[in-house]
Amino acid sequence: MAKKTLKEHRINRDWCKGCGICVALCPKHVLELDQSDKAVALRLEDCICCKLCEIRCPDLAIEVIMEEGERDD
């Protein structure tokens, strides 16, 4: 099976209302709110691609983009 790895968090800053749900409920504390109260992904290396931020985002502003990684043998 190919393992999926993180490519990027695509965050639509125009749609994000800064509620902080993604920040608080990320199991790996990858996200934070910046000075203008918009979500940003900071600790990308910790992301496990669980997509909880994406599926819970009430503003539909986050997309976790993944790419096929190396073979996980």
Add this chain to the structure above:
Amino acid sequence: MAVTDYLRQRFFPHMWCPGCGHGTILNSLLRAVEELELSKNDIVMTSGIGCSARISGYVDFHSLHTLHGRALAFATGVKLSKPELTLLVPMGDGDALAIGGNHFIHAARRNIDITAIVMNNRIYGMTGGQFSPLSGPGVKATTAPYTTIDANFDVVKLAIAAGASFVARSTAYHARESTEILKKAIMHKGFSVVEILSQCPTHYGRKNKEGDAVAMLELHKTNTAKLGSKQLEENPNLVARGIFIQEERAEYCIEYGKIVEHAQRRNVK
């Protein structure tokens, strides 16, 4: 397709408050539609009035934003006149069960193939935070400054008693679970009701000191438990989540089709 491909993006950002659970429910619903690979042209979303009702404007389906409480009555006309369409009817708690209570129980009684989604935030948000028939006693609202004395409906029990053949409950916190339940509800041939607990941090949360959106979301986790779980057995005061009923029963449009056949046979004779 990406979830955002099901949106009318030109109308975004949406009008809901920061942290409103309704956005998450929209998110879960679109994932269900995407995973079922439904065609956008085959879906009609009908809604009533209130915060919840604005959902229909945002989706790239045929959308019918109707009158307070009447979404199911409009949807019944759409469905019976063109049964091949898939009807999604998201409603607010006051919308579905106060002013729309009669339409709700009768749509359930007919078992017409419509998916009703009750986005339950236990408050009238659009008008500024009045209590709803799902608030329950002991709640503060702008029309209950000394707390409510009104008992609440149990949507699940009401829907089952009225004749819905698929009844389930989930929460905005359990977004993945909501999607899975919604997929089953949409595929179910008959009237399906999915209650999804939602949070209104602006009105309900503030008045009742439940904290911000995150704190309210976490209450969905701590106050609920899966049907059949040990947790629920040990603490029956928790709100049960899951599918309560899923039965094959005569569906209204199919039965009407039989009436048409019968009438036409008789007419030929």
Add this chain to the structure above:
Amino acid sequence: MTEMIRFVQGNEACVEGALYAGLEFFAGYPITPSTEIAELLSGRLPTNGGKFIQMEDEIASMCAIIGASLTGHKVMTATSGPGFSLKQEAIGYACMAEIPCVIVNVQRGGPSTGNPTHVSQGDINQARWGTHGDHSIIALTASNHQDIFAMTVDAFNLAETYRTPVVLLLDEAVGHMREKLTIPAKDELQIIDRLRTSLGKDVDYHPYLPREDGRLPMSDFGGDHRYNVTGLYHDMWGFPSANPKVVNQLLRHLVDKIENNVHAITRYKEYYLEDAHYIMVSYGSSARSAIHLAEERRKRGERIGVLELQSIWPFPTEVVREKCAAARAVVVVEMNMGQVLAQVKSAVEHPERVFLANRIDGKLIAPHDIKKLLRVIQGKGV
């Protein structure tokens, strides 16, 4: 082709007219004196593939036909006073969202539960202003079964042409009495279907952008164009808008599309008007008594005639003014406290010469009820 002659109730003539016009979907709720329309259609509609549904209440019936109209079907509901009150909310929705539909109101005595099994014409103003907010609407009426048939067909034609609810105002007397109806041969009466967009599936369709002639081609739900329908003020996509320019334009469009076409919408009949000194303006079952009286008086050489209105809204102001211009007196014959009287008074040059002959007690106004007033007006004593 052999003529189809039937001996039917007025309500049945309405059913025949609706089916002739292409009715495909009916939703209703039992209420006297309109119930026969629902009963008959529950049997007739499925025989030609149409749909009938008895809803949980009057409100739901109105909502259901709007839903069915959006999937591209010709739709109707039928009711009476209290039910007509309940439907007003959704009638307003159909005005705002421009959904073609026909609402039959077989009038009975009001207000409230009133006089369910007796005749009245008390809902004239409710047909015009029953729902809140500025808007315009079309209301037709008829005094005999042949005309009920024709006006029902017209109601569908106008609803589809102007994308509007059309109210057909019958009354208990004409709805329940029986008389001859000749059903016209297929194609004898004109049937108008709605205008649908010719735009292809990948072209951006603007459901609420009127063409130059003010008309809005529709697209059926389930088709290639996905758009929003709302009771809120909306832009050309049907998306809610509170932009003052959008609001202003939409309200003007809703009113103008009907008021500017009053000539095309106006329907009336005239009896002995050419040289009439005295003119009775009437409609519905009241007009039967007026016509009867005029015929009787003409035999005695009295110059008296009748203007029978078949469209009440938009009110045919110019027709009434022109036809009544030379009259010494105008008598409005109706079964209410003067709802059409007020319109006639404001239409004519000499409102002081307009009188009301009415009955409001649940009894059909008879020729002798009018005769009494006429004698006074003519200076023949009481």
